[in-house]
Amino acid sequence: MQRTTPVVLNLIIINAIVFVAQLVLDKTMPFTNTIALYPYYSGYFKPYQLVTHMFAHAPNNFFHILFNMYALWMFGSVLERVWGPKRFLIFYLVCGLAAGVAQMFLTNGAAIGASGAIMGLLAAFAYLFPNTEFFILPFPFPIKAKYMVAIYAAIDLFGGLHPGGADNVAHFAHLGGLVMGFILVIIWNKTNKKTFY
DSSP: OOOOOHHHHHHHHHHHHHHHHHHHHTTTSOHHHHHSBOOTTSSOOOTTHHHHGGGOOOTTOHHHHHHHHHHIIIIIHHHHHHHOHHHHHHHHHHHHHHHHHHHHHHOSSOBOSSHHHHHHHHHHHHHHSTTOEEOOTTOSSOEEHHHHHHHHHHHHHHHHHSOOTTOOOOHHHHHHHHHHHHHHHHHHHHHSOOOOO
16 A cells, blocks of 8 residues: 555545535535536636636535545555656646646536546556556456556547537546646656656
């Protein structure tokens, strides 16, 4: 078991606090709707939503925040150790902002969740540690990080281009964070060449 790094821990705490606030405040006011990210042309868009949306999660779906925070802990703790707290926080926020921009320009719906920033972390992890193996459902065998990120990217690209009627996943936000994650880690790795597994 790895130890949780400072920035990752604080991000998890902030997300948890916002989630509790959503559960409490949504009963008397549209708090989640206020901090969600809307398309820029919808009439509901506010600039602050580019930041607030990445700290909010679906209040009626505990697994949404649980999965995102687990991924943040798993990938983020490793990357924070590699880069240090300041660079990691910059990376996380930039990926989250890129996810928000992609979402509000490429889709019609509102979005909440840290998933875009998390996909940026996954991209960086796969780039730096491409041969690390994971077990992911439904595959009964280990998959290397470089293939795992390719699978997730393909799923989001297909889902974004061919959304189902009940699909409420922000596929283009995921892709926006993923692409920005790759761009940043490639640029940073050129100026700080290290050999990773």
